[in-house]
Amino acid sequence: MTTxxxxxxxxxxxxxxxxxxxxxxxxxxxxxxxEAGAPPGQSREAKGIAAVxxxxxxxxxxxxxHASTVEGPLVAGxxxxxxxxxxxxxxxxxxxxxMEEVGVYKVVDGKIVYEEFFYSM
Amino acid sequence: MTTxxxxxxxxxxxxxxxxxxxxxxxxxxxxxxxEAGAPPGQSREAKGIAAVxxxxxxxxxxxxxHASTVEGPLVAGxxxxxxxxxxxxxxxxxxxxxMEEVGVYKVVDGKIVYEEFFYSM
Numbered sequence: 324m325t326t327x328x329x330x331x332x333x334x335x336x337x338x339x340x341x342x343x344x345x346x347x348x349x350x351x352x353x354x355x356x357x358e359a360g361a362p363p364g365q366s367r368e369a370k371g372i373a374a375v376x377x378x379x380x381x382x383x384x385x386x387x388x389h390a391s392t393v394e395g396p397l398v399a400g401x402x403x404x405x406x407x408x409x410x411x412x413x414x415x416x417x418x419x420x421x422m423e424e425v426g427v428y429k430v431v432d433g434k435i436v437y438e439e440f441f442y443s444m
Numbered sequence: 445m446t447t448x449x450x451x452x453x454x455x456x457x458x459x460x461x462x463x464x465x466x467x468x469x470x471x472x473x474x475x476x477x478x479e480a481g482a483p484p485g486q487s488r489e490a491k492g493i494a495a496v497x498x499x500x501x502x503x504x505x506x507x508x509x510h511a512s513t514v515e516g517p518l519v520a521g522x523x524x525x526x527x528x529x530x531x532x533x534x535x536x537x538x539x540x541x542x543m544e545e546v547g548v549y550k551v552v553d554g555k556i557v558y559e560e561f562f563y564s565m
Contacts, residue, residue: 394518395525397516397518397525397526399515399528399545399563401563402544402563404527404546406520406525423521423523424521427546427548427562429562441548442523
């Protein structure tokens with residue numbers, strides 16, 4: 324798949340909440356995933372598909388999604404950007420919040436090899 | 445200005461080649477600008493408006509722009525993304541090339557405080 328095709332597929336799957344399915348379908352085994360920040364002592368980077376699956380499972384287990392919007396993609400060469408707007412409850416604290424973030428992705432040989440998220444902490 | 449307003453203004457100015465004017469109008473004195481890569485021994489980061497102006501002047505002096513397209517912005521909270529597609533000649537080598545990149549920007553108090561560019565080296 325081209326960058327444009329991977330980008331369109333990711334946006335389509337995430338817009339219907341298929342985050343984990345998107346990882347299985349579109350991500351390289353060697354994916355590097357970078358968050359805007361991390362808790363003290365933890366890394367912003369998750370390396371490899373197992374670490375990214377674990378991060379996704381933690382997220383799905385701990386959040387209830389009330390609404391989500393995906394905008395984009397904007398595609399440029401091997402990279403593309405989308406935005407996510409989420410209205411969620413963090414279940415362990417029963418705390419509802421809205422978050423908005425930019426995601427930037429790199430595609431090599433039809434698979435996502437890098438993703439980085441930009442949001443205010 | 446809101447993030448949306450700054451983003452729209454940046455896209456508008458860059459789409460008509462007003463890159464340096466955009467820096468003057470929209471950037472914080474404390475801007476941090478990050479490239480995808482740097483020559484050996486040089487930093488990917490430029491810190492402060494003077495360093496960013498110098499980088500812009502070097503670029504304008506050394507490139508002839510044949511065509512440029514700006515797409516976006518996509519806005520999420522304090523961040524936004526645009527893409528640039530450029531057809532340019534690097535004048536010192538008379539080498540013409542096309543480049544495509546994603547730019548991610550952060551806005552605080554109506555000014556751009558951070559920008560990062562994603563492109564293949």
